[in-house]
Amino acid sequence: MVKLNKIYTKTGDDGTTGLVDGSRVAKHDARMAAIGTVDEANSLIGHAICAMAGNEHAAALTRIQNDLFDLGADLATPAEPGDEFAPSEMVLRIVPAQAEWLEGAIDALNETLAPLTSFILPGGSEPAARVHLARATVRRAERDITGLAASAAVNPAAMAYINRLSDYLFVLSRTLNDNGAGDVLWVPGGNRA
Numbered sequence: 001m002v003k004l005n006k007i008y009t010k011t012g013d014d015g016t017t018g019l020v021d022g023s024r025v026a027k028h029d030a031r032m033a034a035i036g037t038v039d040e041a042n043s044l045i046g047h048a049i050c051a052m053a054g055n056e057h058a059a060a061l062t063r064i065q066n067d068l069f070d071l072g073a074d075l076a077t078p079a080e081p082g083d084e085f086a087p088s089e090m091v092l093r094i095v096p097a098q099a100e101w102l103e104g105a106i107d108a109l110n111e112t113l114a115p116l117t118s119f120i121l122p123g124g125s126e127p128a129a130r131v132h133l134a135r136a137t138v139r140r141a142e143r144d145i146t147g148l149a150a151s152a153a154v155n156p157a158a159m160a161y162i163n164r165l166s167d168y169l170f171v172l173s174r175t176l177n178d179n180g181a182g183d184v185l186w187v188p189g190g191n192r193a
Contacts, residue, residue, distance in 0.1 A: 020091075044130065121185070129173075
């Protein structure tokens with residue numbers, strides 16, 4: 001259980017922060033950049049939920065916010081040599097079932113959408129625009145996580161989860177735009193005349 005009595009500790013005043021294993025890294029370290037972008041995405045999903053009062057999809061987004069905290073904990077726990085990324089009582093890891101849940105949700109939402117005939121612009125309704133903003137930030141989180149993976153071991157289930165999440169948010173944004181009827185279509189070269 002997490003218990004926070006004191007918010008400031010002063011231990012980061014030197015520009016470092018602590019990881020789950022007790023080690024310390026620079027606040028600008030690739031691991032912390034990835035964790036920070038996941039936190040930004042989580043915050044933007046919360047912002048999207050605020051525009052969705054009573055919407056059936058808000059509960060799914062809240063579930064995803066919890067998964068993103070799991071992802072942050074996973075990223076904050078450096079792998080030991082030979083680590084299989086198995087969760088335990090002491091180590092929180094993303095598991096394949098979390099990405100599989102997203103796949104099922106994507107498939108369910110996609111059943112109600114007409115196939116795309118054009119790329120779409122981020123926008124439409126306010127909830128959809130907020131979800132698009134979260135999606136773009138999730139894509140940056142994925143870039144940061146794959147950047148971290150270039151120099152350190154990263155849980156493959158975490159990589160799959162963040163990749164699937166941007167797909168889910170894209171399909172959800174279309175759903176929030178009146179099942180795609182309110183999507184704003186890209187007009188290639190439309191402003192060249």
